[in-house]
Amino acid sequence: MSPTAPAPRTASVTRTTAETDITVRLDLDSTVYDVSHSGHGFFDHMLDALARHGRLGLSVAATGDLHIEPHHLIEDTGITLGQALSQALGDRRGIERYGSAFVPMDETLAHAVIDLSGRAHLAFEPETLDVWGDAGGMTHYHLREFLRGLCNHGGVTLHVRVLAGREAHHVIEAVIKALARALRDAVAVTSAQMPSTKGSL
Template sequence: MSRIVTQNRRTAETEIALTLDLDGTGRAEIATGIGFFDHMLTALARHALFDLRLQARGDLHVDFHHTVEDVGIVLGSALAEAMGDKRGLTRFGQALVPMDEALVEAALDCSGRAHLAFAVTFPRGKVGEMDSELFEEFFRALAGNARITLHLTARAGHNTHHLAEACFKATARALRMALTRDPRLGEAVPSTKESL
């Protein structure tokens, strides 16, 4: 079964076109107009082994908030669609990722229940031109629209760039684990409720 999804979203604030292949090789073509965010989304695709093509135009003259949040909305929605009824999925994933002095843990459940627990504090207010508070907004939009439970916890770190990058890479590795098909499950839904 193909797990390739294309989504488009247009509002008065942003216009986003996205194609996601859960069974890719980590190729990314990202253009949001926010350099550091592009770097993080490229790392997400690479380490999750998704193929991700994403074009976003937003009201960057206002600030980056709308673009970052709306990319999270569209990517999360695409993940939910690509997962389908979740038959055969491993469902849970976790990763503990170092980035120099930073160490971030991601744990997630493709449960159908949207929740973000975000225990990461960034020492600086910006990375490049991007406000560091927007990382939490991205992950909140992603988790909410993918309908996953996601816990992100910083265990160490004092460099904002490293902490942010570890968040994206840990989430990527946890998604890669959770969205892998378990051949022992066959077409079973990974839940005692038989529905997720």
């Protein structure tokens, strides 16, 4: 008898509100990703960095009320990505569960630690820092809302620290890349066991 093929770890989620319309397609076992389209250039750049450095099959198509500001678009994309991540992980059996990564970007050094525990928590140190400026209209506060949506709807515990750096572009990009690399390790299937003494996540 041939072994049973592993279930595909994929998800497609659409979330539509009066403010945004977002579709996220995610494949945890593919490195093929589509360029993201949200209408916000720097945010698309960050989504592409998340896919590339996380080695994720990720596609994001999003529209939102950018004539107001990017908050709704960025937050709701985090929510939708979290929903897709949770669906793609299934019961989370066999995953490594934990991941940690440091990423430097010139004068900036970011650290992300992730636990795919099924429990939502975000510890976001950059909000206590004096971060300069924005990146194409995206600030570290928008980044916080993106990560909060991801954690709350993906069942993710995430700690983010910035050990050096104050310029918004570098802070945001280093954090996203650290998250990507930590997530890449955490979603890896390394056993057939449930990674919890409780027997479930």
